[in-house]
Amino acid sequence: MNDATFAQLQEVVERCLQPVHVSAVRKASRREELLAHVLGVFEVEYGKYGDESRALKETLRRFGDPAALSDELQASTTAAGYVGWLRDHFIFTVMGYRMLNHNRLYNIFVATLAVYCLCSVSFVLFLLGMPHDARPHILVPQWSLPFLAVINGFYLLAMTVTLTVRLTKPKIGNRITTVMNWLFLIAPPFGTALGAYGLWKADQEQGAAVASSRTA
Amino acid sequence: MSEIAGDKLRGHLEAMILAALERGEAHGLEILRILEESGCGLLKLKEGSLYPALYRLEASGQIKAVWEDKPHGRRGARRRIYCLTPKGQRILSQGRSEWQQFVRIVGGILGAPA
Numbered sequence: 001m002n003d004a005t006f007a008q009l010q011e012v013v014e015r016c017l018q019p020v021h022v023s024a025v026r027k028a029s030r031r032e033e034l035l036a037h038v039l040g041v042f043e044v045e046y047g048k049y050g051d052e053s054r055a056l057k058e059t060l061r062r063f064g065d066p067a068a069l070s071d072e073l074q075a076s077t078t079a080a081g082y083v084g085w086l087r088d089h090f091i092f093t094v095m096g097y098r099m100l101n102h103n104r105l106y107n108i109f110v111a112t113l114a115v116y117c118l119c120s121v122s123f124v125l126f127l128l129g130m131p132h133d134a135r136p137h138i139l140v141p142q143w144s145l146p147f148l149a150v151i152n153g154f155y156l157l158a159m160t161v162t163l164t165v166r167l168t169k170p171k172i173g174n175r176i177t178t179v180m181n182w183l184f185l186i187a188p189p190f191g192t193a194l195g196a197y198g199l200w201k202a203d204q205e206q207g208a209a210v211a212s213s214r215t216a
Numbered sequence: 217m218s219e220i221a222g223d224k225l226r227g228h229l230e231a232m233i234l235a236a237l238e239r240g241e242a243h244g245l246e247i248l249r250i251l252e253e254s255g256c257g258l259l260k261l262k263e264g265s266l267y268p269a270l271y272r273l274e275a276s277g278q279i280k281a282v283w284e285d286k287p288h289g290r291r292g293a294r295r296r297i298y299c300l301t302p303k304g305q306r307i308l309s310q311g312r313s314e315w316q317q318f319v320r321i322v323g324g325i326l327g328a329p330a
Contacts, residue, residue: 006291016264029296033244034267036293040245041263064262076268078275 001042005056009038015066020073023084024092030073038063106202107166109194110159110180116190117156124149155191158183177202229261229269230278231311234304237279241299244270270298278304 013034017027038059045055045062063069077085124145127135132142140148162180166173177198184195236242236250244266251259273279281296300308323329 001291030267030271032293033296034264035291036287036295037244037263037267039291039293040295044245062263064264066264069262069264069268072265072268073271076271076275 001039001046002052005042005052006039008056009042009059010035012060012063012066013038016069016073019070020077021085022073022077022081024088026081026084102201106177106194106198107163109197110163113190113194114156114159114163117152117159121149121152121156124152155183155187228315229265230273231308231315233266233269233273234278234300234308234311237298237300237304238308241297243284243295243297245295247298273304274298276303277301278307 013031016034017031020027020030022030041062042055042059045058046052049055049058127138128145128149135142158180162173162176165176181195181198181202184191184198186192187195232251233247236247236254239250242250244263247270248261248263248266251261270279270281274281278301279298280301281298284295284297287294320329
């Protein structure tokens with residue numbers, strides 16, 4: 001059997017099952033069984049005619065209308081099967097959407113904090129560029145300004161790298177995000193909050209996203 | 217004799233599947249083969265329709281199924297092997313009695329006793 005024929009048989013089975021509301025596990029089981037059936041019928045028909053296109057045509061004729069079968073399969077679904085579909089639907093769509101939102105939200109928070117650091121570094125550099133006696137009164141001591149510039153500059157650079165890697169190479173981004181979150185924890189108050197949030201949500205979900213992309 | 221199509225089989229398919237499985241365990245395609253042979257080639261049903269009936273019977277505990285060990289080719293797709301349960305056996309016996317009664321009554325009305 002060539003790949004095109006196999007793909008057509010798979011497609012027919014999929015057309016039967018796609019609209020049916022059953023749990024993902026049960027759907028996978030039915031998919032395998034129906035596929036085994038049409039492949040078995042195809043083998044029989046091919047043995048009779050020795051021609052793939054004719055065997056395929058006969059297989060599809062014997063199998064019947066996919067839409068009608070789909071209705072029959074749905075009608076044979078029990079309440080437990082329907083509940084399984086609802087559960088899977090909730091997990092895959094609603095929860096999946098929320099998971100993606102946490103990652104997006106984390107990225108937005110990091111980007112916001114990076115902008116804050118950029119403003120902070122710019123302001124400190126501006127102050128350092130001014131004559132000592134012309135500087136306005138600020139809450140932090142004058143001697144700490146170079147340190148503030150270096151620390152904020154370091155965080156700005158780290159956040160830019162983290163965001164870039166998270167968006168371009170999620171697998172490596174996962175590890176870098178973990179390091180970044182621990183660095184955030186020692187930078188109160190916004191950094192600490194973001195680090196805790198990242199360790200609680202973003203790290204897990206980034207891992208899940210990588211795992212799911214690997215599976216796909 | 218004319219062929220017996222799917223519509224006329226409605227309501228009887230499940231009992232016929234139970235009867236086919238009474239001979240021994242079988243997968244879907246095998247059940248169809250048994251039904252066709254028993255019907256002398258006059259029984260015509262869309263093969264896909266067998267599976268909803270099998271799932272209903274399985275859900276109601278009249279039959280049970282296990283996956284075959286190896287797919288024997290078929291690109292990795294395995295078949296499920298069905299067999300009758302004691303409940304299925306009881307319902308089959310009950311179905312036979314009901315069918316005999318149905319044939320007796322309807323046959324009498326039509327003037328064509330069994």
